[in-house]
Amino acid sequence: MRRVFVNEEWCLGCHLCEYHCANANMGGVTAQDMVRNLRGKKIHPRIRVEDGADGGKINFAVQCRHCYDPMCVKSCIAGALTVEDGVVTHNPDKCVGCFTCVLTCPYGCVMPDGDGKVVQKCELCLRNKVGAPACAEHCPNRAIVYEERGTL
Amino acid sequence: MAKKFVIIGNSAAAVGAVEGLRAVDKDWEIVIISDEPYHTYGRPLISYLLFGKTDEERIKFRPDEFYSANGVTAMLGCTVTQIDAAAKTVSWSKDDYTGSLQYDKLLVSTGSVPFVPPMNGLETVPLKTPFMKLDDAKFLQEHVKADTRVFIIGAGLIGLKCAEGISKLTKNITVCDLAPRILPSILEDELAKIMQNWIEQNGVKFMLGDTADKFDGNKAVMKSGAVVEFDVLVLAVGVRPNVALIKDAGGDVNKGIVTDQFCRTSLKDVYAAGDCTESFDITSEQAKILALLPNAYAQGYAAGRNAAGLEDKPYDSAMPMNAIGFWGKHILSAGSYIGEKHEVFGDDGSYRLICRDAGLLKGFILIGGNDIHDHSVLDRAGIYTNLIKDKTPLDTVDFESIKDRASLKGFAADARKKKLAGVER
Numbered sequence: 362m363r364r365v366f367v368n369e370e371w372c373l374g375c376h377l378c379e380y381h382c383a384n385a386n387m388g389g390v391t392a393q394d395m396v397r398n399l400r401g402k403k404i405h406p407r408i409r410v411e412d413g414a415d416g417g418k419i420n421f422a423v424q425c426r427h428c429y430d431p432m433c434v435k436s437c438i439a440g441a442l443t444v445e446d447g448v449v450t451h452n453p454d455k456c457v458g459c460f461t462c463v464l465t466c467p468y469g470c471v472m473p474d475g476d477g478k479v480v481q482k483c484e485l486c487l488r489n490k491v492g493a494p495a496c497a498e499h500c501p502n503r504a505i506v507y508e509e510r511g512t513l
Numbered sequence: 514m515a516k517k518f519v520i521i522g523n524s525a526a527a528v529g530a531v532e533g534l535r536a537v538d539k540d541w542e543i544v545i546i547s548d549e550p551y552h553t554y555g556r557p558l559i560s561y562l563l564f565g566k567t568d569e570e571r572i573k574f575r576p577d578e579f580y581s582a583n584g585v586t587a588m589l590g591c592t593v594t595q596i597d598a599a600a601k602t603v604s605w606s607k608d609d610y611t612g613s614l615q616y617d618k619l620l621v622s623t624g625s626v627p628f629v630p631p632m633n634g635l636e637t638v639p640l641k642t643p644f645m646k647l648d649d650a651k652f653l654q655e656h657v658k659a660d661t662r663v664f665i666i667g668a669g670l671i672g673l674k675c676a677e678g679i680s681k682l683t684k685n686i687t688v689c690d691l692a693p694r695i696l697p698s699i700l701e702d703e704l705a706k707i708m709q710n711w712i713e714q715n716g717v718k719f720m721l722g723d724t725a726d727k728f729d730g731n732k733a734v735m736k737s738g739a740v741v742e743f744d745v746l747v748l749a750v751g752v753r754p755n756v757a758l759i760k761d762a763g764g765d766v767n768k769g770i771v772t773d774q775f776c777r778t779s780l781k782d783v784y785a786a787g788d789c790t791e792s793f794d795i796t797s798e799q800a801k802i803l804a805l806l807p808n809a810y811a812q813g814y815a816a817g818r819n820a821a822g823l824e825d826k827p828y829d830s831a832m833p834m835n836a837i838g839f840w841g842k843h844i845l846s847a848g849s850y851i852g853e854k855h856e857v858f859g860d861d862g863s864y865r866l867i868c869r870d871a872g873l874l875k876g877f878i879l880i881g882g883n884d885i886h887d888h889s890v891l892d893r894a895g896i897y898t899n900l901i902k903d904k905t906p907l908d909t910v911d912f913e914s915i916k917d918r919a920s921l922k923g924f925a926a927d928a929r930k931k932k933l934a935g936v937e938r
């Protein structure tokens with residue numbers, strides 16, 4: 362299965378992926394959608410850029426790793442997180458917003474949504490209109506890639 | 514003939530066992546026997562059901578086809594009355610019927626039972642219930658009306674979740690606890706006070722350091738002498754592991770059922786998992802009752818896998834872990850609060866405690882601020898949880914960069930690469 366990976370040494374720390382992620386998950390596809398969706402708003406992306414690792418030299422983006430053995434799924438009290446064809450998927454309709462998954466995700470990649478009533482997580486844009494990870498598609502330096510890799 | 518795995522209980526640990534076993538085996542026959550007549554549901558969701566955040570359809574812990582897809586025969590509404598470990602059978606009853614069932618491997622996942630201390634005159638109270646099961650929520654749904662006076666005994670997680678659950682049905686809720694503070698087993702004084710104020714602002718009245726001494730119909734006389742009149746009584750003093758079947762069969766029981774790291778009880782071919790057992794807390798290195806759903810599921814998962822004969826996955830990562838929220842204010846906590854403390858009280862009503870001892874992260878408590886839309890304090894808490902669980906030496910992590918905000922950038926480059934450049938777990 363393809364997943365999203367970041368090549369740390371190429372990440373510019375521009376945070377553009379965060380805007381594309383937020384837009385895609387608000388139903389947007391185009392640049393016009395992005396203006397309409399995000400102008401003047403605090404964004405709640407599912408990918409997060411971490412700046413200044415290794416003494417300030419390194420930036421990198423991180424989002425759901427789609428673990429083989431996902432702690433979030435195994436600890437969900439509502440059965441709202443499942444694995445669908447390898448993709449860790451969230452059902453906001455079943456979620457009660459207890460945040461047990463926030464407490465258990467080793468990567469810090471399941472997070473309260475903007476409203477805080479339920480959580481949100483990366484689903485590789487497979488269930489929004491973009492259809493493939495918007496972060497990877499729009500990364501200006503090709504630091505974020507969508508590809509198949511093995512375990513390390 | 515296919516071997517038979519019999520599971521007593523139909524909740525988190527039982528579902529974990531089915532999924533754990535099926536992950537490694539397709540042939541074993543699986544039978545679930547449980548006394549609740551319902552499709553498996555998320556037990557903690559009963560308060561959200563009352564609150565109107567979910568409904569009976571959506572509280573299902575697994576989809577409708579769960580049993581058929583996993584080749585499970587579900588005997589629901591059946592109570593197991595006895596285990597005969599020598600004959601490898603369990604006896605059950607349902608209404609007027611009784612029967613017995615042979616097993617090759619047995620899993621006991623009977624959960625918790627409410628603990629009710631002796632209280633004079635309790636039998637004279639017409640409307641009373643614990644708050645453990647879907648039927649208890651249905652009872653409250655039926656009996657709590659706009660001005661019903663509800664009296665809850667116990668200000669622990671279950672009592673307070675009940676209060677929140679019914680808070681849209683009635684505004685007349687009083688909670689008492691013999692302890693001088695709320696959530697006594699989870700929070701210390703000052704933090705308990707923060708949560709108490711918050712819950713009071715949401716309309717709940719407290720009587721702390723006091724509990725009911727005797728009842729007379731709809732009246733409680735408190736230890737202090739105060740008198741409380743109520744219409745519905747909720748008994749939420751505490752829970753105990755449900756150990757009866759194993760105890761009667763001669764298995765080892767301390768506070769909970771004793772199991773080894775492969776979830777085996779002292780009885781041959783009998784496993785146990787979930788709230789009914791005693792767990793080994795890796796942070797305090799003590800045996801503890803960890804009545805928590807993630808723990809129950811993980812233990813059940815390991816038990817199912819081991820029962821299939823693999824016995825390659827010890828269950829050795831248990832620790833206390835709580836995600837609790839009331840009216841939008843959340844507490845995330847894990848581990849033990851020992852060693853050196855880093856503590857921050859935020860101006861926004863938030864709180865952060867990070868504890869480290871002997872070079873390891875040992876525990877933390879994060880409490881959200883008073884703006885229920887701002888969750889920044891809770892952000893990425895799982896990174897801390899896993900530092901504790903993995904016993905990551907803190908000298909390999911830039912602790913200063915993560916103590917006020919969890920992140921992965923404090924990890925060394927090679928550790929980060931391992932986490933992010935491939936598929937780790």
Ligand SMILES: Cc1cc2nc3c(=O)[nH]c(=O)nc-3n(C[C@H](O)[C@H](O)[C@H](O)COP(=O)(O)OP(=O)(O)OC[C@H]3O[C@@H](n4cnc5c(N)ncnc54)[C@H](O)[C@@H]3O)c2cc1C
Binds near residue numbers: 675788789
């Ligand atoms: C109101 C409430 C809120 C909670 N909130 C949280 C929370 O936010 N987070 C969290 O982690 N945990 C929470 N918990 C705890 C959580 O629900 C339990 O840890 C979890 O359900 C344990 O799962 P289990 O499978 O071990 O047992 P249980 O869920 O207790 O299930 C055991 C089942 O076995 C059945 N059974 C028992 N004896 C027999 C018998 N002899 N024959 C047949 N069937 C039998 C019982 O009826 C029951 O259906 C909450 C609990 C309650 C009550």
